[in-house]
Amino acid sequence: MVFRTLVVALIGTAITQMPMSPADVQAHRSRMIATQLLEQKVENALAARSRRTAAAGARDLVPILEKEQQYWDRTGVEDAMMFAERNLGTAKRLADVTKRGDLAKAGFELDALRANCVACHGRHPDTRVHVGR
Numbered sequence: 001m002v003f004r005t006l007v008v009a010l011i012g013t014a015i016t017q018m019p020m021s022p023a024d025v026q027a028h029r030s031r032m033i034a035t036q037l038l039e040q041k042v043e044n045a046l047a048a049r050s051r052r053t054a055a056a057g058a059r060d061l062v063p064i065l066e067k068e069q070q071y072w073d074r075t076g077v078e079d080a081m082m083f084a085e086r087n088l089g090t091a092k093r094l095a096d097v098t099k100r101g102d103l104a105k106a107g108f109e110l111d112a113l114r115a116n117c118v119a120c121h122g123r124h125p126d127t128r129v130h131v132g133r
């Protein structure tokens with residue numbers, strides 16, 4: 001029984017943990033920097049009560065975080081997959097509320113987004129990514 005569980009766990013890991021190329025990892029880091037800039041853009045826009053700029057920043061964040069979600073899905077690092085999915089969901093809600101001009105809700109979603117960035121970084125999932133050639 002223990003042996004079976006072990007075999008299942010090993011096969012499961014072999015199937016889900018695909019090696020990422022160094023270029024994949026580099027692209028992910030570039031997306032993180034772009035994410036940071038857009039997050040700051042939205043933050044500044046909300047402080048200035050500029051709905052249009054906030055909406056543009058949040059809208060641009062969505063496709064980047066979509067790519068991040070796909071990246072983490074391919075790594076098979078499960079906690080990061082969950083955080084990446086949450087980050088995308090929150091960014092979509094942020095895009096929606098800023099578009100509607102609901103700045104109070106936007107502030108709430110931005111806080112949720114940030115908490116998610118911090119939570120994922122705190123777990124250092126990059127140390128568990130299988131990097132190939």
Ligand code: HEC
Nearest residue numbers: 029032033035036039080083084087116117120121125126
């Ligand atoms: C799913 C996990 C995860 C989420 C969610 C996440 N990050 Fe990251 N981020 C990472 C990892 C891992 C690194 C370290 C770089 C690496 O993977 O080698 C990183 C690195 C960064 C860096 C440094 C990039 C560099 O190489 O200089 C910035 C800036 C950053 N993240 C911003 C953000 C922001 C802003 C958010 C939230 C909107 C966010 N991240 C959400 C995983 C995540």
